[in-house]
Amino acid sequence: MRAIVHDPAAGLRMSEAPEPEPEPHQVLIDVRAASLNFLDVAYRDVNLAAGDIPGVDAAGIVRTPAADGSGPPAGSRVVSFAMGGAWAEHRTAAAADTAVVPDGVELTTAAALPGAGVTALQALRRLGPLLGRRVLVTGASGGVGRFAVQLAALSGAEVVAAVGSTARATGLTGLGAREVVTDLADVRRPVGGVIENVGGPLLSQAFGLLDTGGLAVSVGQASGRPTMIDFEAERRRGMAGRRVEAFIIQLGIASDLALLLDLVADGALDPQIGRRESWLQFAAVADDLRSRKIIGKAVLEIGA
Known part of the structure; x- marks a missing residue:
């Protein structure tokens, strides 16, 4: 699969990466959108090893449901949180940190919510x-x-x-x-x-x-x-x-994600997406987020 990976010498780059293998409690997702957080770009050298895939927030379609029976079924539109792996064509995430996206909420919008x-x-x-x-x-x-x-x-x-x-x-x-x-x-x-x-x-x-x-x-x-x-x-x-x-985020956030998604669906919460780009523009978007040129959230459309 294609992914954006961390390269200590060259920074971020597009590369081929191994397909993720879900554990029994995890879903495998075809990623359609992923958001960037400040920690993803400002602390990349500290948090990531060479070849690691950055990103904690991703929305897409469940390809393989969790083998233990938890979480949404195949074909569900979902948003997910995990410590890395979001900036790729496929990612795994714990079912406990994944929520179904309501009809009417775009996946690019949902991707801005988790972190x-x-x-x-x-x-x-x-x-x-x-x-x-x-x-x-x-x-x-x-x-x-x-x-x-x-x-x-x-x-x-x-x-x-x-x-x-x-x-x-x-x-x-x-x-x-x-x-x-x-x-x-x-x-x-x-x-x-x-x-x-x-x-x-x-x-x-x-x-x-x-x-x-x-x-x-x-x-x-x-x-x-x-x-x-x-x-x-x-x-x-x-x-x-x-x-x-x-503050440290407490995982098992499916119910928190569902609450935020409902607020978005009702028009009560605006994710404030200041930048939406094809993931081919990842380098420019990451640089602009780090240098405070983006107000609010930045979202990459994966595969676009």
């Missing part, structure tokens, strides 16, 4: 009930950020969206953000929770905006910089009830 959408959903759950609470989303212009803004607003939160520039703020108020800022110094009132996608000094600054008892969920480290928090200063200020925790 970013489920991350936003699960991270927001860590904050607890959101109705009436102020929630700050940093890196709000990216894939996870735009899902988090929408899902928090749908849950009744007062959403503060932080972006790196006014150009990247496009559309965020329409997605439910009550405030949009390019500098956290402009956030004048405390927040009850933070979905933090940038890391480094911004995580420290966002942590400082939490009200007593608030939680900052550290989802990503797009800045590539370490975070320093002065906990002794926290004690002196009497703010010891504030917390920060690192």
